[in-house]
Amino acid sequence: MSSTLQQIPDGGVTSPNGFHAGTAKAGIKDGLLEKKDIALLYSEVPATAAAVYTTNLVKAAPLAVTKESLSKGHCQAVVVNSGNANACTGEQGVADAIEMQKLAAESLGVAKDLVAVASTGVIGVTLPMDRVQKGILAAAETLTATGSEFAEAIMTTDLVKKQAAVKMSIGGTTVTVGGAAKGSGMIHPNMATMLAFITTDAAVEQSSLQQALRQITGRTFNRITVDGDTSTNDMAVLLANGVAGNDPLSENHPDWPVFLQALEFVALHLAKTMARDGEGATRLVEVSVAGAVHEADAEKAAKTVVGSSLVKTAVFGADANWGRIMMALGRSGAEVDAAKVDIWIGGVQVAEQGLGLPFDEAAAKRQLEEDPVVIRVNLNIGEGAATAYGCDLTYEYVKINGSYRT
Amino acid sequence: MSSTLQQIPDGGVTSPNGFHAGTAKAGIKDGLLEKKDIALLYSEVPATAAAVYTTNLVKAAPLAVTKESLSKGHCQAVVVNSGNANACTGEQGVADAIEMQKLAAESLGVAKDLVAVASTGVIGVTLPMDRVQKGILAAAETLTATGSEFAEAIMTTDLVKKQAAVKMSIGGTTVTVGGAAKGSGMIHPNMATMLAFITTDAAVEQSSLQQALRQITGRTFNRITVDGDTSTNDMAVLLANGVAGNDPLSENHPDWPVFLQALEFVALHLAKTMARDGEGATRLVEVSVAGAVHEADAEKAAKTVVGSSLVKTAVFGADANWGRIMMALGRSGAEVDAAKVDIWIGGVQVAEQGLGLPFDEAAAKRQLEEDPVVIRVNLNIGEGAATAYGCDLTYEYVKINGSYRT
Incomplete structure (x- = not known):
């Protein structure tokens, strides 16, 4: 890593200022409360948002809902469930994704169209919405989960949690980038079964943020493969809430390369950890x-x-x-x-x-x-x-x- | 199968008239004489020939040699070894493939450029030419091998031999189509680790024969996949020696569809047997x-x-x-x-x-x-x-x- 970046031990999505997480065990897959399977990510202020989505023509319901909400470039919260992909679930699936968005918005007190929704797990089964609802309410209650807990809650067959964070100086202001991801099977270039959430407290112009996400995705997430299969659910979301108070970053800012380097470091760390944790992999x-x-x-x-x-x-x-x-x-x-x-x-x-x-x-x-x-x-x-x-x-x-x- | 085609039990490359085979154990892989690993196919008269080759940019030495020889549309003999692919073997590999061609031509008494050469097995190791030579001479000695023995001699990790034959009436003359193939791993559309040899005693115009091979390959060999990997060595060769004495076939002949059907039946049988025998497959x-x-x-x-x-x-x-x-x-x-x-x-x-x-x-x-x-x-x-x-x-x-x- 470049000397301009400083890695934060055990850092993750809550390392940047102004981001908080909540998790819960909802028993989504089989009713058993063995594993955290609801995760909320919340920013104190609306963040500038960028996102990339699976290239699979069969797209899970949450993708359409998230894409629509994030189309204006803003996001304040993310709600994720593991254990069920809400894919190939038709109109019911879309209604459920919208309901998840609404539940998260209400329990966090943010506007509905500032909430991104993501799901991962088995395909073709509708969500048990009663359990999902209880989970979201529980997760929103305290919002004191660590980045590690967030990273654990989004895992499916993953054996290890994937997270990283670095900090750097941008024009004299300390700025932090953190991230969490899940992904283990069905991982292949062009967004595989992969969910990635990257947060930063930097202020960044939206078009630059979107371009940065595309660029680093091409060199990190899209360069890993586990089995050549591409999921219906993949997405990477990047939120920049500006809480650090730096001069807004864009491609023309002298410190833009440093910021890009930080994003790429976090994304590459997540990508390599996913590849290493490919289903059944030993190396x-x-x-x-x-x-x-x-x-x-x-x-x-x-x-x-x-x-x-x-x-x-x-x-x-x-x-x-x-x-x-x-x-x-x-x-x-x-x-x-x-x-x-x-x-x-x-x-x-x-x-x-x-x-x-x-x-x-x-x-x-x-x-x-x-x-x-x-x-x-x-x-x-x-x-x-x-x-x-x-x-x-x-x-x-x-x-x-x-x-x-x- | 259509009632116009009659399948020949245990039929293979020697079922059509005028084709003979020879096999030998040469210990090509490791010096042990456990398995037949040299196979010769010989036609009493020069046959009209068609061929298709791997799309892999890394091509084994025998492909270049065979392509050159068959470029005029004629072939009288095929020499095949299993146990070594003669791929990634550079100039030595080309010299060895030419030497195999020469040895087969001399021992069978046919012109060198009427001999096709094929190899299958491990990549990157030069052929033990002393053993190959002994094997070719032994295989050529009697030429009394059955189609089954030919099919066995070209196997590598294959568990079952692949062969089929059918006969039909073309303008009142009985015509036979037979074939043998090997293939188990590295099998994927566009010619995988697959060698296929199809013989017929029909007389067929060369351009029609080549077109027929392309057409049936597209619907049979190129529709199987085992692991998505494509070999450096694949080829399918189709020989029509005219010994049946039929009016030469071409696209315009009224019985062309029956002949095509026979070719496709044999090729599809070989293709499905290869897929079924994919490495480690149970179904x-x-x-x-x-x-x-x-x-x-x-x-x-x-x-x-x-x-x-x-x-x-x-x-x-x-x-x-x-x-x-x-x-x-x-x-x-x-x-x-x-x-x-x-x-x-x-x-x-x-x-x-x-x-x-x-x-x-x-x-x-x-x-x-x-x-x-x-x-x-x-x-x-x-x-x-x-x-x-x-x-x-x-x-x-x-x-x-x-x-x-x-």
């Missing part, structure tokens, strides 16, 4: 491709390698099967000249100019047992570079997903 | 999509559903998680109106107009335990229809691919 896999004709090609190549089932199983088995990396590069859609490709697994170069090198199998195996596993590729035909993040494919993935619903 | 999965705006959209939708890791694991776990089918439809790139989608699992309708129906979980579970599992979708927005084939994703897939090479 984070980072694939860096350099020497592509441009960044878009490098990104395609890196994502294809990190998303290949054959590469993922080879990593799980710690088998330095670099031929599969070549295969994935060749089908990635990126321009590739097989005779120019260099490949490294960790520090061990395994292929040069498209040909296998004699290498120490035991050393390569050790590199594949590290966490993260770092695979580097040089296509040697240009200057484009990109890194993508994923995980290994394991017995446990099959187990988790063979019996998620029933 | 064939057939996904039929109707009501798409056109066939290309139906194909996209069907392939995406059958290729989704989340759908595949749900099938393995016999979990009627139809939301995952909706999710896959939504990200398929096909035009989809979520509010119009109907879904059936076997005979059980689970969703209507995008909403879950109350259905008998136990009945749906039984349908998911059948082999094949049949999933039907109606998008209800057009007339396009297509079926794609795949398999479930199991612990065994992870096991096989976690330790394929070492």
Whole structure:
């Protein structure tokens, strides 16, 4: 991390000033009150808001409701439930999402169209609204939850909570960026089953904020893949409440690069933690491709390698099967000249100019047992570079997903 | 099957007249003579030839050699080895493929450029040419192998051999079509790790033969997926030696549709057997999509559903998680109106107009335990229809691919 950014230990969405959280156990999935499954995020003042949504044509009900509310660029609260995605639930689903928005607005005393709604969990089952209602009321009661509790409440099959926060100086004023995310399966470029909430107490112009979110999403959330499936529910919401009192930031502000760096640091931390926590995963896999004709090609190549089932199983088995990396590069859609490709697994170069090198199998195996596993590729035909993040494919993935619903 | 086609029990590449096969155990993978790994296919007279190749930009050496030789539309022999893909082997690999071609040509007494070469197995290791040479000479010695033995010799991680043959009457002359294939992992639309050899004793004009192969490939081999990975080695070769003595066939011949039907029957049988034998698979999965705006959209939708890791694991776990089918439809790139989608699992309708129906979980579970599992979708927005084939994703897939090479 750049020295201009200072990471906040255990920091999260409530680290920036003026943000508060509330959580509750509502028993949404099965009536059991085992896990927090309602989370509220509240800003003391209306915040400038930016958002990006899933590219899946089948969109969950909360997305339409949130998109409509945030279309004016403002948001003061977010209500999230885990355990049920409220997707493929038709008109009832939309009515339920609107009801969630209304319940959160009333219990927090904010305008209805300043509330974003998000859901994650099983698809195709309508929400148990009686439980949801009780949960929202309970969560709104104190608003003394920590960022960690917020991050826990939005988890589904996630094994670890995902959060981060950094602070920096913007024109002499201390500004903080925090974030929380959930995501474990169905994670793939273009907003997978992923919810991400990023908060900042900076004052930021709305159009700049939206552009910043798009930019960092392209380099972080959209560069992770777990299983190639894309969810119906993904969204990333970025709220800037201005409580820090800085001069409003925009692209022209001299400290804009620092602020962008902070956003990207938080988003990348969340993204890598999601990839590392891919369902059943034992290791984070980072694939860096350099020497592509441009960044878009490098990104395609890196994502294809990190998303290949054959590469993922080879990593799980710690088998330095670099031929599969070549295969994935060749089908990635990126321009590739097989005779120019260099490949490294960790520090061990395994292929040069498209040909296998004699290498120490035991050393390569050790590199594949590290966490993260770092695979580097040089296509040697240009200057484009990109890194993508994923995980290994394991017995446990099959187990988790063979019996998620029933 | 249409009544005009008659399936030949245990038929394969040697069922059509004038085709012979030879096989040998050469110990190509590890020096052990456990499995047949060299296969020769020989036609008594030069045959008209058609071929299609992998779309992967990283292509194995034998493809270039075969493509060059078959470019004139004729072929009299095919030499195949399993156990080593001769891919990512650089100039040495090309020299080795040319040497295989030369050895086969000499030992069979045919012109070098009438010999196709194919390899399948591990990537990135040069062929043990001394063993390959011994194997080719041994296989050429008698040429009395059955179609079954040919089909076995080209297998890698395949558990079952893939072959089929049918006969029909073309203008009063009996004509036979036979075929063999290998393929198990890395199987995905656009020629996956798949080798397919189809033979016929019909006389067929070359341009019609090539067009027929493209057409049936699009509806059979390119509609199967195992893990989304596409191999460097795939090819399908179709040889028509004219030994049956029929009037040469072309698109304008009145019996052309019957001949096409025979080709498609054989290719579809091979394709479905490959999907069923996907690495670690326990069941064939057939996904039929109707009501798409056109066939290309139906194909996209069907392939995406059958290729989704989340759908595949749900099938393995016999979990009627139809939301995952909706999710896959939504990200398929096909035009989809979520509010119009109907879904059936076997005979059980689970969703209507995008909403879950109350259905008998136990009945749906039984349908998911059948082999094949049949999933039907109606998008209800057009007339396009297509079926794609795949398999479930199991612990065994992870096991096989976690330790394929070492």
